[in-house]
Amino acid sequence: MPPLAESVSDAQLVSSAVETLAKRTRFPVAFGGLEHDGSVHVSAIFGGQTRTLEGLVVRASRGLGGRALVEKRARLALDYGSSRSITHDYDRAVLGEHISTLFAVPVVVSGRARAVLYCGSRGRAPVGDVVAQPALAVAEELATELRVRDEVARRMSLIPARTDALPAAAVEELRETYAELRSIGAELDDPALRSRLAALEARVAGLSSPPAAADLVTDVHLAPRELDVLARAGLGETNAEIGLTLGLKEGTVKSYLQSAMAKLDASTRHAAVAKARRVGILP
Structure with missing residues (x-):
């Protein structure tokens, strides 16, 4: 200690x-x-x-x-x-x-x-x-x-320095870390800690984004819960699994996903995840 x-x-x-x-x-x-x-x-x-x-x-x-x-x-x-x-x-x-x-x-x-x-x-x-x-x-x-x-401290210690080409396994680990950080943030009442966590989430998202993502301009702004469910959908979880992790009803998860898809102009959850990653919203 x-x-x-x-x-x-x-x-x-x-x-x-x-x-x-x-x-x-x-x-x-x-x-x-x-x-x-x-x-x-x-x-x-x-x-x-x-x-x-x-x-x-x-x-x-x-x-x-x-x-x-x-x-x-x-x-x-x-x-x-x-x-x-x-x-x-x-x-x-x-x-x-x-x-x-x-x-x-x-x-x-x-x-x-x-x-x-x-x-x-x-x-x-x-x-x-x-x-x-x-x-x-x-x-x-x-x-x-x-x-x-x-x-939070443990996961921060696992995040590598930014490189232009992370191995696929490292990218997947970053995505899982990002989704877990979003889940942890939903449990917090401390504004200062939530702010620190949000900064860490942004850092994680930036680490695996392609260099071109920083130059893309997007007016898409996802609500916190839309981002939570989309991050977990990007890990291949079903609506039921997402609901269990985040403490949401399956129908509520579906509504958040549909809203995120509409904002991203995507017809499927997979397309929504791909676009969110392309513009740097998700790692």
Whole structure:
């Protein structure tokens, strides 16, 4: 995992998740951070009254968060100060905020705990479904965002530098990558990440376009979903397969394809894909 200073976007996601955690659980204190070198580095704090939590680094297996990190499951201390199930390495930081009840939830991505989120109360407070379920949901949402970012980074690393003549197998891989990126983009709510993904899609499309495509002028503008279904049609998928991948009804897929065909002045889906590739809309 890269140094924390290089993970600005991920750190911002954690900060947003911590604020959301406090609002959904209504616990007065929430904090959290990313895992780095086997420890959780607290980078976001919401509702703090002191500075004792700032810069806190929680080692694996130590304290409540360290257990959550290693066990990859939520951990609870109803009376943190007297709890016998955890080590008390971080009493100064936690008790310095007068926290009594503390709930720690790991953010698990592909079987690995990537971060830990905490919410706490300054008095003994029961943690039933009213608190637990929203906290678990926030952790899952953050896990999804991190998973998507990982996939984008992985696919970016696979994209070769532009060449004038890519092997057929490489072109096919680029087309599959483009279609998958479109599918991932449809799942995102983060505008900044969607923008980054759109730039990557354009890069992929340009890599396999023939040199002449850059000189072609076209006034064809496909809607996002028209582009999604056309990209997958270009991989040879049926309407049913496209619908399953994109979460659309088969009839809806057909409508989007017909609309794309009309805009491209093509009588078949294959002709639409060929023209979209020729003008650089698709790779």
